[in-house]
Amino acid sequence: MSHFTDLRDYIDALDALGDIRRVDRPVSADLEAAAITRRSYEIRSPAPLFTRIAEDRIGMRMFGAPAGVSSRPDMRLARLALSVGLPAETGAAQLVDHLVRTRDAPPVPPRTVAREGAPCKENVLLGDDATLDRFAVPRIHEKDGGSYLNTWGVIIARTPDGAWVNWSISRIMMLDGKRMTGLVMPPQHLGLVWQAWAERGEPMPYALVQGGAPAIPFVGGIPLPRGVDEAGYIGALHGEPVDVVRCETVDLEVPAHAEVVIEGHVSTGRDSLEGPFGEYAGYVSTQSSFQPVYTVEAITHRSEPIWPIVPEGRPADEYHTVTGTGRAANVLHALRRAGLPVTTAWMPFPAAMHWTVVTVPDDWRSKLPGVDTGEFTRRIGEVIHNSGGPSAMMPVTYVLDDDIDPSDEADLLWALGTRLHPRDRRYSWDAVVLPFMACYGEDERKAMRGPSVVHDGLLPAWGDGRLRHSSFAQAYPSDIRHQVLKHWDD
Incomplete structure (x- = not known):
């Protein structure tokens, strides 16, 4: 594992990945640099490096979206991973695990x-x-x-x-x-x-x-x-x-x-x-x-000097990628310390730090004999609620099986749409609310108190009505999958 001690070396590493966009024309510090950066988030383009600031008198530069989602679809978390000394291709679960290990x-x-x-x-x-x-x-x-x-x-x-x-x-x-x-x-x-x-x-x-x-x-x-x-x-x-x-x-x-x-x-x-x-x-x-x-x-x-800027707004920018990932690591750390069998925790970027997803392994029932999905979900909610600080500031938490990747937005939406009961299987606590959390009413934001809800989206046990995926990985035998992949480029 290597790491960067210098912002300039980090920018060079992103540039080598094709994830830096140099803007060499004069750009104004008055809204224009921020507007370019904001659009770069929304279309997932490379991070802009502004080399000529119109109002500058000392040769300063600006660097936008320093830890936003990468423009490389094969390594979406490259800026986050490189920031903490991990390979650019690191996935969400590995990133969160790294932060949790460092806590200890x-x-x-x-x-x-x-x-x-x-x-x-x-x-x-x-x-x-x-x-x-x-x-x-x-x-x-x-x-x-x-x-x-x-x-x-x-x-x-x-x-x-x-x-x-x-x-x-x-x-x-x-x-x-x-x-x-x-x-x-x-x-x-x-x-x-x-x-x-x-x-x-x-x-x-x-x-x-x-x-x-x-x-x-x-x-x-x-x-x-x-x-x-x-x-x-x-x-x-x-x-x-x-x-x-x-x-x-x-x-x-x-x-x-x-x-x-x-x-x-x-x-x-x-x-x-x-x-x-x-x-x-x-x-x-x-x-x-x-x-x-x-x-x-x-x-x-x-x-x-290089001055980094983050124009906050609709996801995903650094306050979703970085702060959200850090809060997910806090949740995962608290759940593991409580002895609960969990795979990972993640705050999906598009939900603007209003949702948390906790996934659990297929064998969780063997580690918690006699515990049903509702009790397991309630225990997870109790740990989150009682962990204090930012970990308790979770408006909505979903508990799902780890057959889905919570950082894959299509995977997550499919699971939420098909595994959550329209009315039942949810638990609620009175919790700390930040004034910035838009899902709460004005009175709740002013009082900094509101409901925190945990949804039980866990599947039944095998043999108790659990259905298999009708996906490429599960609906076809291994020899057919191998044959398809072997000739895919043909």
Whole structure:
């Protein structure tokens, strides 16, 4: 297994697969780059690399859809797999298993390197020179509240006692050259760290990182348990430490191969209006709220830096591919720790993180003697409901046999259409609801409470009315299948 420590090497690897589209004409950071990226998601074209930004003055570039669905139909998850050190042809179940295994592996803490060897220190801007006005900050959607400079960058923050260093993704909007604002909401981890500083009456030191190893925003975008350092998880994922370097003005360390690092402090109060911003459910938001203000006190960057952008919207973009896969890994981890026989868990990209699918092996009855499909489904629902955090934020979960691949959309729809009773075999819990979940009513989203439903779609046991597939693989004997395949190209 190999991995990338640098965004540029990762882009080269995608280019070798034919999954990069270089856009060499001048493109505006004001909506145009985001619009091209959004269309690339929707038609599954290669990831756009913008080499000439119309408003640019320093040679910066932009990179869209860094972890979207690949344009290669034979390796749809190539960008995700390569991001975490797996082969480009890796499938969904193998990807989720890799994330689950890493959860149980000992963390590998980061390694501090000298600033002289850190690419992110090629250009150091302090004082009045440290201004966002030097960059072509992208505007993502027409109805957004402003230009959003952070859609795929990681915010690094440490609790006041130093016990927990959190690397996470949260949207950030530019106010002016020296100020930004963005969502800082408990129970999300960034919100918890900020709250600890605010309760002390002290501004929170932060560093905002664009670029670096592709695993950094990937892991920053998946839900790890509270108190777990993402840097140690990435080290375990890579099998070696992440190289980090000390910041210029705050007591934090950042990935040495980052493209851009912005440093400063976050206010203790909610001082600025933020939003609206188009979110992952795929609808244009009209909501804004008061959020803390980030001050910009230092900026370091590589020469000709590459700025990644993610224009959220209808599936599938990074908040479905990455965050959804991370949540599926959390579900699978919790179910296996509970001793339940499950094959995999998956959040189908088109459902915009509103559906979860759990598949179980054909022999599950031998491992749970005397348990019927309803009781098995109820146990799965109880584990998900009681696992806490993002794993509990599942509006709908389907439990199916593993004769189907939940990442294959045609396979999944066939199973849902033919194995779910129109009314019965479902279980419901009162659960945590995120305000972005479009399937709930306005009152439920405001209260952040609503129903979580688990559907029993399991087939009967063999001999109890279970039907075989009328498919090529099951409706014909092996000698006929072999003969057909042997002469297929004829």
